[in-house]
């Protein structure tokens with residue numbers, strides 16, 4: 276059957292993730308992989324999750340094995356409201372919060388609820404592929420905004436917004452990942468967070484603040500306070516997730532926003548899946564109620580801090596003078612820019628032949644730039660394997 280003529284215009288516009296094609300090599304044990312984006316299974320508190328799973332199924336089967344509220348399990352919404360309070364902003368769990376099937380669904384709901392074909396979404400250069408994918412799915416036009424080591428460059432944002440306004444284009448929202456960005460590992464500087472919000476007010480667009488890595492901070496003195504904390508006009512739609520601190524298999528994230536907007540997201544979600552997995556939500560609610568989340572986050576941070584040290588140490592040893600990279604203070608990634616203009620996509624096949632993989636960075640740039648960059652995760656491999664992997668990449672890239 277020819278399905279092309281059956282597809283909707285939106286479906287025809289869906290783009291396969293530019294990095295999914297690397298999935299096989301990410302999982303091949305023979306390959307030292309910096310290519311993944313997933314958390315390390317070593318960080319999953321599997322025993323405790325098994326304990327709470329058994330407990331909630333035994334004690335609360337009537338709710339945890341049943342359909343539930345589209346907005347999410349009330350006990351979990353309360354727990355998430357207190358997580359938000361600790362992150363610095365209040366949120367009413369009854370009206371301003373919607374639990375989602377991972378923050379990827381939150382991106383989809385925001386996109387499906389707010390975007391019409393041709394609407395402009397501003398994204399960082401580079402940006403998260405899953406975010407861009409959700410916006411492309413609505414046939415939005417993605418316009419890149421330059422970053423430097425301190426994240427979005429406010430002057431570039433102002434210039435872009437001014438140009439679009441002069442062209443009569445409406446910017447619906449800016450999509451930003453201010454903390455330990457995927458893919459760059461960068462943090463948006465505190466004063467720039469204020470600038471971004473000021474520009475959002477001046478040019479009248481929303482800010483979608485995606486913060487799955489905010490809690491994954493390795494430094495004690497770094498300011499990762501969400502933009503949402505200064506949001507006096509409810510202009511910021513904040514997305515959170517349990518994926519990176521607990522487990523992505525539990526598929527649980529959330530949206531905080533202005534009540535009327537959240538109500539619209541709820542309607543979109545209702546038509547997508549009625550409600551998220553109540554068993555997942557009940558397990559996480561029990562984990563939070565037992566007070567185990569802070570210790571879990573502490574141990575996940577320590578785990579990745581050590582891994583980060585090993586990867587940056589290997590880059591110092593083999594890449595110094597030939598490339599620059601993010602001295603990332605959290606999250607799962609560092610991002611490398613080669614000093615010369617070679618295309619890392621062309622360097623990947625010979626790297627795989629040498630048993631090592633990375634993600635060529637061009638996939639993360641909506642303007643076609645970034646060919647000489649690559650994303651490296653420190654989540655997947657042991658310290659020794661990372662050192663060996665970086666040695667092999669350097670041998671390939673920089674051998675005279």
Ligand SMILES: Cc1ncc(COP(=O)(O)O)c(C=O)c1O
Pocket residue numbers: 312376377378379380403405452457485487515516517518523526527528
């Ligand atoms: C920036 C960003 N947003 C959202 C997600 C989606 O996460 P989840 O749906 O597991 O919450 C990811 C996953 O890697 C991510 O890096």
